[in-house]
Amino acid sequence: MDKKFELLDKKVGFQGFFRLDVLKVRHALFEGGWSHPLERELFQRGECVAAVLYDAVRDQLVLIEQFRVGAMEYDDKPWLLEIVAGAIESGETPEQVVVREALEESGCEVLDLIPAHVFYTTPGGSSERIHLYCARVDSENAGGVHGLRSEDEDIRVFTVSFAEAMKLLADGRIASGIPLVGLYWLAQHREQLREQWGNGEDGDESQSDAGC
Numbered sequence: 671m672d673k674k675f676e677l678l679d680k681k682v683g684f685q686g687f688f689r690l691d692v693l694k695v696r697h698a699l700f701e702g703g704w705s706h707p708l709e710r711e712l713f714q715r716g717e718c719v720a721a722v723l724y725d726a727v728r729d730q731l732v733l734i735e736q737f738r739v740g741a742m743e744y745d746d747k748p749w750l751l752e753i754v755a756g757a758i759e760s761g762e763t764p765e766q767v768v769v770r771e772a773l774e775e776s777g778c779e780v781l782d783l784i785p786a787h788v789f790y791t792t793p794g795g796s797s798e799r800i801h802l803y804c805a806r807v808d809s810e811n812a813g814g815v816h817g818l819r820s821e822d823e824d825i826r827v828f829t830v831s832f833a834e835a836m837k838l839l840a841d842g843r844i845a846s847g848i849p850l851v852g853l854y855w856l857a858q859h860r861e862q863l864r865e866q867w868g869n870g871e872d873g874d875e876s877q878s879d880a881g882c
Contacts, residue, residue, distance in 0.1 A: 674698045678707055689714040715791075715798035719767045720755035722786070722802075722852040723778055725809035726867035731835050731856070732776050732812045732882065735826040738846070751838065753849045755800070764801040772805060776827045777816050778882040782806035782867065786855045791847060802852055804859070806867045812882035827882075832860060 679694035691712045696705050723732035734752050741748035756771035758764060769780045786802040809829045817823025830838065835853055838844050844853065856863075 671700055671702075672698055683711060711795065713792075713796040713798075715757075715796050717758040717764075717799055717801070718755060719758060719764045719771065719801045719803065720753055720848045720852060721768045721772060721780075721783075721805045722753050722849075722856050723772060723776060723805050723807045723809070723812075724856060724863060724867075725807055725829075726864045727869070728809055729832045729864070730809045730829045731832065731853075732778055732807060732809050732827060732829055733835070733849075734775055734816075735828070736817070736824060741845075750846045751844045751849065752846050753852050755848060758801075764803070768803050768805060772807070774818055775816055775823070775825050776807075776812065776882065777814065778805075778807040778809070778812055780805045780807065784863075786859075787851065789851065800848060800851075802848070802855065804852075804856060804863065806863075807882060809882060832856075 675695055675697040677693065677695055681692050682689060683692040684690040691714055693710050693712055694707050695710065696707050699705055724730075725732070732754075734754060735749050736752065738748050738750045741750055754768075754771050754775040756767055756775070758767050762770075765783055768783060772778050772780050782805070784804045786804055788799065788801050790796075791798045791800060812829050813827055815825065816827050817825040836857065839850070839853055844850060
């Protein structure tokens with residue numbers, strides 16, 4: 671199969687806080703030939719980052735909780751447990767955004783970064799692609815309420831042990847896809863990270879005394 675597609679038409683269906691495009695496309699079929707022209711709505715979310723904030727010395731994670739409109743359809747208390755995340759703006763690298771978002775959303779300074787995955791969240795109708803990282807932080811003073819008031823962010827920051835985080839997963843307390851991917855990645859790589867970061871000496875020495 672020659673995997674090809676053609677964008678036949680594209681127009682803006684809605685422009686508000688986010689943008690919705692209306693596309694007309696056709697694509698090659700597995701058994702040969704082409705599909706009929708398909709009209710699809712595409713929610714334009716673009717390139718984003720997310721980061722698991724992990725303190726390997728204390729074996730703790732810094733998590734956040736915030737109100738999410740997408741959960742209102744299913745939950746009478748639509749506050750979700752998550753990891754820090756944000757959109758990549760023009761001219762920024764994913765690593766720069768992780769550093770910025772970690773500070774804005776949790777008050778934590780990133781001491782080191784490891785890339786984990788690049789994945790699509792809901793490719794059936796959204797362009798969002800996540801660059802996932804694991805970030806080394808000092809969780810000693812993590813907590814409180816953070817976020818940019820100019821963006822109406824109201825973010826509760828708290829710490830949990832690795833064991834407590836795994837229990838949150840097992841109990842279904844973490845229901846958002848991005849933190850699920852991030853925490854399962856951490857579970858797979860935790861021992862390696864504890865060897866690499868556990869003595870607190872790796873990374874930029876100038877940041878060794880920095881914390882949340």
